[in-house]
Amino acid sequence: MNTQSSVPRHVLPVLVLAQFAGTSLWFAVNAVMPDLQREFGWPATAVGTLTSALQAGFIAGTLVFALLAIADRFAPRRVFLVCALAGAGCTVGAWAMVSDFGALLAWRFATGFFLAGIYPVGMKIAAQWYTRGLGPALGLLIGALVLGSASAHALRALGDTLPWPTLMLGVAALAAAGGVSLHALLPDPPGAVARVTTLQWRALATIVTDARVRSSVLGYFGHMWELYTLWVLMPLILATRLQGTTLSWTAFAMLGAGVLGCVGGGWLAPRFGSARVAGVQLAISGLCCVLAPWLMGAPNALFYGWLLVWGITVSGDSPQFSTLTARNAPPQAVGSVLTLTNSIGFAISIASILLFVELTRTVPLGWLLTGLALGPALGLWALRPLLRERA
Template sequence: MKQGRWKALFWISLSQLFALSIWFSASVILPELKVIWGLSNSTEAFVSSSVPLGFIVGALVSSYFGIADRFNPRKIFVVSALSGAFFNLLILFSGSAFIGISLRLLTGFTLAGIYPIAVKILAQWFPKNRGLAIGILIAALTLGSALPHFIIVFLETVSWKFIIMISSCLAIFAATIMHYFVTDAPTTAKKTIFSFMLLRKVVKNKPVMLANYGYFGHMWELYAMWTWLPAFLTASFLVNSPEISPWYSALAAFIAIGVAGAIGSVVGGFVADKIGRAQLTMIALVGSSLCALLIGFTFGKMVWLTLLVAFIWGIFVIADSAQFSAAVSEFAEVEYVGTALTFQMCIGFAITIITIQALPFLQAIVGWEWVFAFLSIGPIVGIFSMEKLRKIEKIEG
């Protein structure tokens, strides 16, 4: 059993890594899409924010109809990955912003059957002590999200269409892995439902809402950072070294988001099991808020300094991600765990749309030097919530 679950973790994480490549596949080729689709500064941000919007809708539909409980989760993952690959591939034939953004919306919808479902499958294999396991899975999510940046490093002179094709192929590969290499766990997770009627109980549960507030602050920062840090790095490197190659910025983005994020996720999961979830999240929130405030001061300065701060930020910004959901699952009653987790995820991703859309407008006003300071607001608010939750954990633990 023990050996089997770590084998399952490997294949589940690998399939998630490949499947999540379609999340930012269009974001990394925005300069090309901006010309092809005739994007304005306002519609450009919609290319990225449409994915979390589709994810929210998909999560609500899946939870409301209990799809994850009514059908085999591995099959849901396979169908979702194949569908996501298909919608992502259709971008090749899209000639307008409306169709392109609609396809990204549908891609986000399918991702709701990939990321949460992978967590559910993993939970079945790790009914206890899953902090490190979830950390590894989040590391795969982070690497997968950053993978398109890594692809660009090797395909700098290749058409943007190849990036879309490769990310779709990886999603198909993910479906293949999940179907042929991942087996059903010997134990199944308890059925958790979503119900609007139960939302009142979620809102009245103080520890659950404190964990939610921490998560909301975390999400205020996370996806906006992942979306716009590559543009910041490119602009910063060009100021310092106008002759620098574009592939360098792509590699830097992959290192800061993917590699650093993977390290942060694994270490965060390990440390959370040792010192407590609330304590770990506070450390991560403090670190990420400081980096959001400081990275602007490195703009146009030495390349290594900018990359160093970005790398540290990449570690802290994701280290706490899994622990918010874990905290909710521990403090919520069994009857409404599903509702609580769905509520947390949907509000969290809705917040990402706000910050993803807002950053380009703020950047035009305050410049790259100050724009990321706006993201520090979220983790700072989250710190106070998690400090209150830490005291509750101490009393109950």
């Protein structure tokens, strides 16, 4: 088993860059949707439909990968490579058939399915290498995902200078390069747990039966109730004061600031424990939800400061929840437990997004945002056992 000091220096940079490259597939179409809507006359709701198709594909993929124990039965770096290449191929297919909205939906669903072999599997690889110091490692790894998520807004701001086919094909090439580089540059870690040959139903059940796994998993579910819904609503919040390119760049800054929460939380975790770091960030983001009705109308300095703090903390707890789950799950099934947790978490996020987007029609935005605090409240309640033992 590896300690952090024995891990070759190139491992974490390769993992982070490959994760960023692979998960860039998530945003390839969303970033160019304004151009596609103008060119093909699609309604404003098209972006939501495409986003839901990809999220549904990811949920289906993570469920299949977890139930078949793909990341634990096969070499994770090989799974990552195959899924990165397949996801890149799906994005090229989306580019080739982009004028057919039904075909585009199918390609985006397939892209989401193969992302199940990139994001959770990248965490499994990190857990294999970093049996100690996993919190800081996942802080950087998930920070790369957060930056990639926010980059959709930056790409949208650059849409006037880069044609949409270039953006789509460029993202496909980037993802393929990420998969190839990880497979070529990272060997299987020495002392890794032997791969299983049978399905691990009892191990998957630990998200319910094991108190420590259940605590971190429920905390993660509360985090997911809030996270992606805020990401969807952030442009609406900013649109009360900004528009156009300025809005896109500001959304990128506010959401991309989550990298600070991920990396900073990872730096603090060895000293204070992953549960405490996650709990503090979850409490702060929950407070940001509760204060929304008053801060929506605040002076600019307070308004943008509030959104910056929210952007940092709403993402910053995610690596520590994954660290806790990976640390407490059965060693032979870490990949499958993480993948199943992701599947359920993203299903929760879709339900939250659909509910809150529908409620924007009838509920003032400031008061609506307070409903996101239900997630952090659940998460903090669930974390109590781990907080007591300084996990």
